[in-house]
Amino acid sequence: MSSQRATAFVPGHVTAFFSAHPADDPSVAGSRGAGVTLTDGVTVTVSAGDASDAASDETGSRTIDGRTGSVGAAEDVLAELDAVAADVAVETDLPIGAGFGVSGAAALGAALAANAALDRGRSENELVGIAHAAEVGRGTGLGDVVAQARGGAPIRLEPGAPGVGELDAVPAAARVEYVTFGELSTEAVLGGDTAALSAAGEDALDRLRADPRLPTVMAAARRFAREADLLVSEVADALDAVDEAGGEAAMAMLGRTVFALGSGLSDAGYEPEVCRIDAAGARLVEQ
Ligand SMILES: Nc1ncnc2c1ncn2[C@@H]1O[C@H](COP(=O)(O)OP(=O)(O)OP(=O)(O)O)[C@@H](O)[C@H]1O
Numbered sequence: 001m002s003s004q005r006a007t008a009f010v011p012g013h014v015t016a017f018f019s020a021h022p023a024d025d026p027s028v029a030g031s032r033g034a035g036v037t038l039t040d041g042v043t044v045t046v047s048a049g050d051a052s053d054a055a056s057d058e059t060g061s062r063t064i065d066g067r068t069g070s071v072g073a074a075e076d077v078l079a080e081l082d083a084v085a086a087d088v089a090v091e092t093d094l095p096i097g098a099g100f101g102v103s104g105a106a107a108l109g110a111a112l113a114a115n116a117a118l119d120r121g122r123s124e125n126e127l128v129g130i131a132h133a134a135e136v137g138r139g140t141g142l143g144d145v146v147a148q149a150r151g152g153a154p155i156r157l158e159p160g161a162p163g164v165g166e167l168d169a170v171p172a173a174a175r176v177e178y179v180t181f182g183e184l185s186t187e188a189v190l191g192g193d194t195a196a197l198s199a200a201g202e203d204a205l206d207r208l209r210a211d212p213r214l215p216t217v218m219a220a221a222r223r224f225a226r227e228a229d230l231l232v233s234e235v236a237d238a239l240d241a242v243d244e245a246g247g248e249a250a251m252a253m254l255g256r257t258v259f260a261l262g263s264g265l266s267d268a269g270y271e272p273e274v275c276r277i278d279a280a281g282a283r284l285v286e287q
């Protein structure tokens with residue numbers, strides 16, 4: 001069988017602070033804010049069977065880490081690219097629903113890999129736009145996809161898909177540690193009243209624009225989590241412990257997750273996962 005396969009890697013993304021900007025048009029909807037992309041991420045492999053399989057209406061196989069499972073936003077991307085018949089394997093070491101943007105990464109990875117495997121001929125901006133619209137449409141994220149497409153430590157100056165939103169970044173490389181205590185529902189927070197949260201997020205962005213450095217990202221994030229009333233007790237304890245040990249940590253939006261620069265969590269006695277800021281952003285990888 002003449003099978004076509006493509007694999008994409010998409011970095012995880014932890015949002016440090018954000019303001020929500022919903023809109024009817026999903027390419028206009030999004031968030032302002034900042035965060036870091038991670039070398040720990042999501043790998044998506046799309047395998048198209050022969051031409052008759054690819055044209056069929058039947059849904060191909062779907063796995064997450066080898067077990068049957070799917071991510072809604074990625075399904076919407078596959079439908080948009082007329083690729084539902086393809087087999088899609090998502091692999092990640094990151095926890096799902098804990099603030100690492102796994103759903104956005106799965107959607108963007110599916111877009112890049114399906115476009116390549118099925119030779120759909122879309123540009124990178126178009127694929128990022130399709131993944132962003134799917135993620136926003138599902139209510140599972142607002143700004144992760146555009147940040148993951150860029151890599152580094154993205155600052156989302158204006159919300160929205162490529163061509164609508166505007167990105168900058170903190171020019172920085174760093175080791176990042178993280179510890180997760182559990183999930184926090186993105187849909188529940190975004191579906192509630194976001195006015196106070198967004199006001200705190202706008203203030204945080206003003207502070208970062210005045211001083212675009214990583215320690216400012218972390219300090220603005222800690223203040224945002226308190227002001228937006230999102231801080232949970234395990235996270236607050238870990239932030240205090242890292243602070244006492246002389247490090248910089250913040251809560252990942254939206255999860256019961258703490259991330260720290262350098263060895264902040266290890267120095268405070270935790271046993272964190274360790275990665276780095278991802279320099280490159282989402283990309284197809286050689287097989
Ligand atoms: N084992 C799983 N646990 C949680 N969600 C899962 C799982 N498998 C598939 N999903 C799907 O993955 C998506 C997770 O989206 P969600 O926004 O909650 O997580 P995330 O993108 O990892 O985190 P965040 O948006 O907080 O950064 C949902 O569409 C959900 O249906």
Ligand SMILES: CC(C)(CO)[C@@H](O)C(=O)[O-]
Pocket residue numbers: 015017018030031033099101140141142143144186190253254
């Ligand atoms: C809304 C959000 C915090 C969910 O992870 C993220 O998508 C963001 O920063 O826009």
